[in-house]
Amino acid sequence: MTLSRQTWTGVACALAGAAAVAAISRRRKTERLLHVETSRAFNRSSALLACSVLTDSAMEHYRGAFSNVAMYVPPAVATFSLLAGFHGGADRTPSTHAVRHAIYWSAALTGLAGTGFHLYNVMKRPGGWSWQNLFYAAPLGAPTALLLSGALGAAAERLRNQPAHEPRLLGMPAGKALGLLSGIGLAGTAGEAALLHFRGSFQHKAMYAPVSVPPAASALLLHASLAKPQPRWLARAMLQLSWLVGWVGTALHVRGVARHHGGWRNWSQNLFNGPPVPAPPSFSALALAGLAALRLREGERQ
Structure with missing residues (x-):
């Protein structure tokens, strides 16, 4: 049986349409994967920073004999941030996880407060803002790392809720x-x-x-x-x-x-x-x- 020219044209148009739909679907899938994979990478980055903070703060605050009750807070918060990062790094869901998001905000706020405490520790020493105190007083960079861990994780969670084709953060x-x-x-x-x-x-x-x-x-x-x-x-x-x-x-x-x-x-x-x-x-x-x-x-x- 011989097919007419119109039939062949219709078949060709149908195949071209199917190919176009498949290409658009692959493109959208790639965009969606990039969108989620970026979030997961930021979760993993947050976890690595939290691990660094956990180890460092536990050691340094132990050396300081946990003389202030607040010195127990950074290792505890860093532990939760580390666990949230592990969980987020394995999560392919394109939506914010409320518990992880809360943990990350807690880590960021703890890091901000810790930076204030460490700055106060530097300034209250004889000589105030000096090289000697910057070298040997409470390190300013340590709580900032916890702040960054929380900020990276919170950004990852916010990113998951954005449209995959054009995600936006902070406008x-x-x-x-x-x-x-x-x-x-x-x-x-x-x-x-x-x-x-x-x-x-x-x-x-x-x-x-x-x-x-x-x-x-x-x-x-x-x-x-x-x-x-x-x-x-x-x-x-x-x-x-x-x-x-x-x-x-x-x-x-x-x-x-x-x-x-x-x-x-x-x-x-x-x-x-x-x-x-x-x-x-x-x-x-x-x-x-x-x-x-x-x-x-x-x-x-x-």
Whole structure:
């Protein structure tokens, strides 16, 4: 049986229509996956920061004998933020989880209050705002990391509730907002590392890495967030290098502890006197968030 020309035309149009519908469906699925995957990446970044804060605050507040009842709060809140990050990192649901969102806001507020307490601790010492007190008083960067953990997690939860095709946060495209948040956080973390490495007189050449690579990555990420959306290979490369700097720094800090008298056999003393092992992963956490924000930003319209 011979089919007419009109029949063949109809079949061709139907196939073309089906192909177009399939292409649109694949595109929307990709957008939806990018939308949710960015949120999950920010949940994981928040968890890594919370783990760093939990370990560091537990150690430092233990060294301070928990002389103030409020010193129990940061480790407890960081634990909940860590668990929320694990849960969010595995959650593919495109909607805000109320409990996680509340935990993240609690972490952000706790970090903000902790920054105030630590600032007060610096200012009440003889000499007030001085290098000596910045070096040896309560560290200003520690509670700020908890604030960042909460902010990254809260942003992830807000992002899940946005339309997948054009998510927005704080009145701007979500990729732009998340890129600004990650870039500022990365710059602040580099500033804290610069202060402590300056205290250590940069006695090892590797100590220059966290005060050069992450600031460059931060500047490139901030530029990518504010400029016209387009592929930014250099920003991506520097963020990946910052991620690596975090883990290499952790290994070097572990080695620094081992080089103290007694090494890891005397861990109860050397962990407090050696370089802080929980600190460098903060770079990896914020670089992970920056990479996710950059992927989202590159796909946005001007």
